[in-house]
Amino acid sequence: MELWIATGNKGKLEEYRMALRAVPDIQIFHQGEIKGFTARPEDGQTFLDNARIKAKTLKAVKPNAWVLGEDAGLEVVGLNNLPGVHSARYAGPKAADSENVAKLLKMMQIRNVSPRTAQFKCVTVVITPDNQEWIFEGTMKGTIGPKAVGQMGFGYDPVFVPDNETKTLAELGPGYKIQHSHRAQALNQFLEKLNSVLPQQ
Structure with missing residues (x-):
């Protein structure tokens, strides 16, 4: 089967490719392979809104x-769950990952955020060939x-330390993320459902 992924984020694409490498009969494509494709603005109010737009x-x-x-992002409890849906644009519309991380650390320092509790959240929308929507x-x-510590990953990985770990995601690396990340959890749920329906098709 062909699976088209609605993202231009190279880090996300690499994670999907690595996670799906062992799955038989899935070919991965992405929106950047479509000549003239223009993505709509991610102006939804929730992760679900933006995932559905994409x-x-x-x-x-297709x-x-x-x-x-x-759509995925970082929610920091002490910042009222910001940056949230604005995670990729926290420091501006075209901000680099390093700029977003710098702003996050600065805002947490200014507001003296403690404890520094946070979570990554991912919402995935899959539309089937017959237009069913799976969430x-x-x-x-x-x-x-x-x-910021570590060289691997992208986004806020250099400052995010998962529960029960002492290193950041940027130190733990892609192998850890494929097993434990918010994106991996949503992807595994999709694969479970896919396996349950494909034999009947």
Whole structure:
């Protein structure tokens, strides 16, 4: 089967490719492979809104394919769950990961946030070839470290320390994320459902 992923984020695509490498008969494609494709603004109020926007926009040009759209972000309890849906644009519309991380640490310092409890959240929307909509959700709880540490991953990985760990996601690396991340949880739920329905098709 062909699975089209509605993202241009290279880090996310690599995680999906690694996670799905062992799954037989799935070919991975992404929106960047479609000439002239234009993504709609992610202006939803929730992760689900944005995941649905991504999936439906790609589905419009790939009507017969399996399409996956997802939105994910970091919620810091002491910042009223910010940056949330604004995670990728926290420091501005075209902010680099390092700029978003720097703003997060600065805001937590200004507000003297303690405890530094946080979670990553992912909502995934899959639209089937016959236009059913499947929704999956994953969360990974942890804390925000005092400074960026580690070279692997992307986004807020250098400051996020998962529960029961002492290293950041950027230190723990992709193997850890494939097993434990919010994105991996949602993806595994999708694969379980896919396995349950494919034999009947």
